[in-house]
Amino acid sequence: MPKSLADGHKKVAILTTKPANPAAPTVAELTAGIDASCAIMFSDFTWSAADSDTVDEKALCDVGNATAYGASNWDGGFTLFRYFTSGGASDATADAAFQAAKVKGTTLYVYVRDTSKLSTDAWASADEIYLGGEVVTDTPQAGEGTGYIKRRIPVAFQKGYDNIAAAA
Template sequence: MGARVLADGKTKFTVLTTAPADPAAPTATELNAGIDLSCDILTSDFNWSNADSDKIAEKALCAKGNSNAIGASNYTTGITLWRKFDPSTGAPDPADETGWAALKEKGATVWAYARETGKDSVEDWAAGDEIYLGGEVATDAPQRTDGTGFIKRRIPMEAQRLYENIEVAAGA
C-alpha cells in the first residue's frame, strides 16, 4: 500500500527554451539540461494545472435538464519568479537569471514540465518520472507584484499544447 506524501518541496518545474524531440515524452537528458526553476518560483500563486474544459450543449429535445459534452481542454498557467541581483553592483546577475532571460519577453515560447511525486523537487529527472502537466506555453508580459518581500515578477502563460499525466521517456 502506497504512502501519502506531503506536497511541501515536492514540485519540480523545468523550462526548456527549445522543444524536446517529442514534447509529449521528453527525456531525462533533455529535462536535466533545461532550466530548473523549482527553487526560484513562489509557491503561493504557482498555477500549473488543468482548468474546467469547455462545455458544449448537447441536450436532447426530450431532456428536462442541461446535458453538456466535454470540449477542449483549458489550463491555468503562470508563475511568480524571483529576480536575482549581484550583491556588489545591484545589477541583474545573468549567471543566476537564466529563468528570467527565458521568460521575460512577452510572446516567448518555452516548453515547461512539472513533476509532483514523492521525490524532492531538487532531485534530477529520471526515465519513468511522472509529469503531471507539461508542454508548450507562450509567455505574457511579466507583471510587477505589490512590492513586498523579495523583488519578483508574475509571468502569466498561455497554453499552446500541453500534455497531461505523461512520463519522462527513456533515452538520451
C-alpha cells in the same frame, strides 16, 4: 504506500527549445532545461488543468439538458524571484528562469513533476509529469514591492500534456 507532504516536492523544468516529442520529453531534455524549482514563489504558483469547455449535446428526445466536454483548458502563471550580482546586474546563471520568460510572446515548454521525490532530486526515466505545456508568456508584472524583488509571469497555454512521463 504512504502519503507524501507537498512541501519541497514540485520540480519545474523550463525549456526554451521544443523537445523532440513534447508529450514525452526525455530526461536529457528536461535536465538540459532550466531548473526553476527554487526560482518560483510557492504562494501563487498556478499550473493545472482547468474546466474544459462544454457543449450542449441534447437529443430531441432528451428531457433536461445534456452536456459534453469539449476543448481542454489549462491555467498557468508563476512569480519568479530575481537574482543579481553584487554589482546589481542580472546573475546570468541564477536569474536564468526570469531571463527566459521576460519577453512577452516568448514560447516556453514547461514541465512539472509533483511526486514524493524532492524538487532537488534529478529527473529520471518514467518520472511522472502531472502537466507539461507549450506556453506563451505575457509581460512580467511587478509585485507589491515587499519581500524579495520578483515578477509575476502570466502564461497562455498553447498545448497541454496531462499525466505524462519522462522518456529515457
